[in-house]
Amino acid sequence: MSPETLRPLPMASTGCSCCATAPVEDRAAAEATATSAAETTTYPVRGMTCGHCADSVTTAITVLEGVEEVRIDLAPGGISTVTVAGAAAPAAVRAAVAEAGYTVADA
Structure with a gap:
C-alpha cells in the first residue's frame, strides 16, 4: 500500500503555512503534539x-x-472568564491578575 497523497485545497497557495499540505510523517507528528496539548485552567475575574482591562490581564x-x-x-x-x-502555577496566575488590578473571584 502506498502512502496517502495529500492534495491542496482548490485555490490554496502552496507557500501558505495554513494551506500547504504536509507530508504524512509531519502531519502525524503535528497530531501527536496536538493531542498532548497543554492543560487549561479557567479563572473567574471581577x-x-x-478591552484595555482584558489587554492588561493578558499581558x-x-x-x-x-x-x-x-x-x-x-x-x-459581571464576572469575566480568563482561560490559561x-x-x-495557579498561584502565579492569581498574583498576576491581582498585580494588573483585578480580582480572581471565588469559585
Whole structure:
C-alpha cells in the first residue's frame, strides 16, 4: 500500500503555512503534539470592563513561565472568564491578575 497523497485545497497557495499540505510523517507528528496539548485552567475575574482591562490581564499572565495562551471572555459589569493554557502555577496566575488590578473571584 502506498502512502496517502495529500492534495491542496482548490485555490490554496502552496507557500501558505495554513494551506500547504504536509507530508504524512509531519502531519502525524503535528497530531501527536496536538493531542498532548497543554492543560487549561479557567479563572473567574471581577472588575474587567473593557478591552484595555482584558489587554492588561493578558499581558500580566502571558509573561508567566509555562503560559502558552491566554483567552478572555469579557463580561462587562459581571464576572469575566480568563482561560490559561499551559503549565503555569495557579498561584502565579492569581498574583498576576491581582498585580494588573483585578480580582480572581471565588469559585
